[in-house]
Amino acid sequence: MTGNNLYEPVRGVIRGIIEETPEIKTFSLETDEPVEFYPGQFILLAAPGTGEAPFTPSPRPGGEPGVEVTVKRTGDITGALHRKKKGDTLGVRGPCGKGFPLEKLRNREFIIIARGRHLASVRPLILDILSSRDSYPSVTLLYGCRSPGDLLYRTDLEKWGEKFRVLKTAETPGESWNGEAGPLPGLFSRLSPEPENCSAVVAGSPEIIRSGAGALKEMGVDESRVWVPVEKRISCGFGKCRCCLAGTYYVCRDGPVFPYSRVKDLPGLWV
Amino acid sequence: MIIKKTEKEFKELLSRWSLENLVFLPDTRGRISLFEEFGEFDLASLPLWRGVKEFLLPARGFAAGGSSLLEKPVIIVGARSCDLRALAGVLDRVFLENEPADAVYGSLRDNLTIVTADCASPADTCFCIQTGGSPYVKQGSGINLSILKNGEFLIEFSGERAVELLGDSERSGPGPGDILQRDNIRDTASRKVRGNFGVSDCETSAGKKVLENDAAELWGAVSGDCIRCGGCCFCCPTCYCALLNESTSGKKFTRALQWDSCQFKGYASSPGRGNPGKELWKSFRHRYLCKFYLMREEFGIPGCTGCGRCVQVCPGRIDMRDTLKEIYDRE
Ligand SMILES: Cc1cc2nc3c(=O)[nH]c(=O)nc-3n(C[C@H](O)[C@H](O)[C@H](O)COP(=O)(O)OP(=O)(O)OC[C@H]3O[C@@H](n4cnc5c(N)ncnc54)[C@H](O)[C@@H]3O)c2cc1C
Ligand code: SF4
Ligand code: SF4
Ligand code: FES
Numbered sequence: 001m002t003g004n005n006l007y008e009p010v011r012g013v014i015r016g017i018i019e020e021t022p023e024i025k026t027f028s029l030e031t032d033e034p035v036e037f038y039p040g041q042f043i044l045l046a047a048p049g050t051g052e053a054p055f056t057p058s059p060r061p062g063g064e065p066g067v068e069v070t071v072k073r074t075g076d077i078t079g080a081l082h083r084k085k086k087g088d089t090l091g092v093r094g095p096c097g098k099g100f101p102l103e104k105l106r107n108r109e110f111i112i113i114a115r116g117r118h119l120a121s122v123r124p125l126i127l128d129i130l131s132s133r134d135s136y137p138s139v140t141l142l143y144g145c146r147s148p149g150d151l152l153y154r155t156d157l158e159k160w161g162e163k164f165r166v167l168k169t170a171e172t173p174g175e176s177w178n179g180e181a182g183p184l185p186g187l188f189s190r191l192s193p194e195p196e197n198c199s200a201v202v203a204g205s206p207e208i209i210r211s212g213a214g215a216l217k218e219m220g221v222d223e224s225r226v227w228v229p230v231e232k233r234i235s236c237g238f239g240k241c242r243c244c245l246a247g248t249y250y251v252c253r254d255g256p257v258f259p260y261s262r263v264k265d266l267p268g269l270w271v
Numbered sequence: 272m273i274i275k276k277t278e279k280e281f282k283e284l285l286s287r288w289s290l291e292n293l294v295f296l297p298d299t300r301g302r303i304s305l306f307e308e309f310g311e312f313d314l315a316s317l318p319l320w321r322g323v324k325e326f327l328l329p330a331r332g333f334a335a336g337g338s339s340l341l342e343k344p345v346i347i348v349g350a351r352s353c354d355l356r357a358l359a360g361v362l363d364r365v366f367l368e369n370e371p372a373d374a375v376y377g378s379l380r381d382n383l384t385i386v387t388a389d390c391a392s393p394a395d396t397c398f399c400i401q402t403g404g405s406p407y408v409k410q411g412s413g414i415n416l417s418i419l420k421n422g423e424f425l426i427e428f429s430g431e432r433a434v435e436l437l438g439d440s441e442r443s444g445p446g447p448g449d450i451l452q453r454d455n456i457r458d459t460a461s462r463k464v465r466g467n468f469g470v471s472d473c474e475t476s477a478g479k480k481v482l483e484n485d486a487a488e489l490w491g492a493v494s495g496d497c498i499r500c501g502g503c504c505f506c507c508p509t510c511y512c513a514l515l516n517e518s519t520s521g522k523k524f525t526r527a528l529q530w531d532s533c534q535f536k537g538y539a540s541s542p543g544r545g546n547p548g549k550e551l552w553k554s555f556r557h558r559y560l561c562k563f564y565l566m567r568e569e570f571g572i573p574g575c576t577g578c579g580r581c582v583q584v585c586p587g588r589i590d591m592r593d594t595l596k597e598i599y600d601r602e
Pocket of ligand 3: 503506507508509562574575576577578579580581582591
């Protein structure tokens with residue numbers, strides 16, 4: 001935000017673009033002002049003249065000022081963002097929301113379940129794990145994608161696999177695929193958590209969130225320790241417009257990550 | 272402190288205020304207009320069109336800092352108890368108290384002085400008491416006007432700004448019996464409001480009723496005449512749903528909140544996450560749920576102050592009280 005105006009963005013100049021998959025790009029943005037965020041918070045990224053939408057920021061490598069944002073092309077704004085080139089300017093607002101309660105996730109067994117582009121929502125958390133590895137005694141990441149071509153952060157995933165347990169699966173695996181085959185829920189049986197001492201994050205479509213949280217519950221992991229990123233229409237980002245309301249919670253202000261127990265029964269949230 | 276002024280003295284006071292302030296008050300059409308331009312006023316008409324909300328959150332937003340309302344201090348004279356309740360109980364909470372504060376709203380709010388007025392003759396559509404208010408301000412007004420039967424004004428005031436505006440004016444206190452007369456007028460007004468709507472504990476009981484009743488059949492029946500115009504939200508003193516829009520001025524893009532309405536079909540929808548208001552009855556129920564349950568949970572008061580504006584504007588002639596009665600009758 002510029003000065004005190006919550007709604008005016010700061011400038012973010014695109015310094016690098018990684019084509020992760022045919023539909024997903026990661027933008028490295030240098031911002032006019034530092035954007036200091038916490039894993040799980042979100043920012044609003046604007047393609048000037050088209051509009052803005054919420055995305056999950058990660059730090060730029062090497063601690064350079066600015067943010068990295070992974071964007072899947074799905075419509076107007078994401079389409080406009082995908083057409084941007086190195087050197088182009090975007091608008092950045094935020095950070096917004098609360099983010100993951102790291103103190104509740106650290107020093108216990110930790111399971112991350114993510115599908116498709118939603119791995120972007122947990123990437124900052126994974127970077128926290130890597131930078132304070134001792135705080136996370138046991139980590140397992142289950143990741144699912146459609147096909148090998150849709151694999152996100154492919155080089156990172158290899159490196160992460162050296163630091164903690166990573167299982168990946170593709171729904172339609174090809175010849176060269178070195179992971180598992182089939183839909184992500186097929187991997188749930190590979191988990192054997194110590195329920196009392198385990199926290200988890202499930203990121204994905206409502207179906208994935210429901211099935212992931214459901215599987216963990218069957219394994220005895222309390223729903224209040226399963227954190228889920230919730231996506232609702234976001235406009236102001238700061239609790240001033242009510243468009244993200246889910247029950248009595250504002251997703252932008254009280255979320256976007258919530259304990260599953262708190263949001264699972266909210267009417268209309270998972271439509 | 273309470274002082275008394277004749278109508279002539281009161282007009283002189285307004286003229287004096289107009290020298291250094293933008294003074295708005297209800298004109299003879301019941302719209303809040305600039306005193307300087309209109310010169311006449313009618314503090315009896317109800318409800319007031321162009322609510323206080325529009326001075327802080329205009330329909331199409333202010334481009335950052337670009338409001339002509341900031342050129343001089345603004346005084347709104349004749350706002351009602353229901354307006355003040357919406358302002359202090361909801362809007363100020365959202366835009367000032369909830370972090371981070373909205374600086375644009377903050378600068379407009381700082382610049383605004385509200386002079387409230389008792390409602391001597393509430394409209395047939397007023398039901399402020401049933402939602403927890405009253406037709407006169409009980410607390411929180413810096414300056415309050417009560418009009419006596421002979422047209423004289425009792426002005427009750429406290430606080431720095433009030434003293435600044437009234438401090439050096441002729442100070443004649445209320446005469447014998449004036450306070451009693453004011454209280455009688457207030458009692459009569461309250462009786463009138465009580466007679467306007469039979470559900471006396473709407474404030475505390477309506478939320479649960481709406482929450483518990485989610486039958487498509489019931490809501491379908493009461494929403495049949497709604498055309499989703501959004502008028503009920505736009506005129507409501509507590510509604511602040513908005514979308515942040517971008518506009519271009521020259522080469523610059525600016526942002527401003529523009530009014531949105533939960534009665535619109537695409538409200539809060541996103542292609543990725545569906546459309547909660549696809550069905551009319553759901554949108555319609557949402558408004559009642561929001562006002563009587565969600566807002567009450569959040570702000571401690573319902574999001575309906577009983578001002579009756581939505582009853583007056585609805586092209587489908589939908590009266591919120593009829594809807595509520597319908598729900599209460601389904602036991
Ligand atoms: C907190 C949060 C974090 C997110 N993080 C990421 C991320 O890191 N990477 C990523 O690729 N995507 C992320 N998304 C989803 C992303 O915001 C949507 O894909 C994007 O808004 C689509 O916009 P569009 O204009 O291209 O699509 P359109 O289909 O043209 O959308 C039109 C409107 O609907 C809204 N909308 C569409 N889909 C969604 C959605 N899933 N959630 C909320 N609003 C939506 C848009 O904002 C826009 O206002 C996140 C969403 C939220 C709420
Ligand atoms: S004013 Fe009446 S017709 Fe218009 S949206 Fe409200 S209830 Fe529906
Ligand atoms: S819901 Fe209707 S009666 Fe209640 S405060 Fe809003 S406009 Fe007034
Ligand atoms: S996005 Fe405006 S209140 Fe949450």
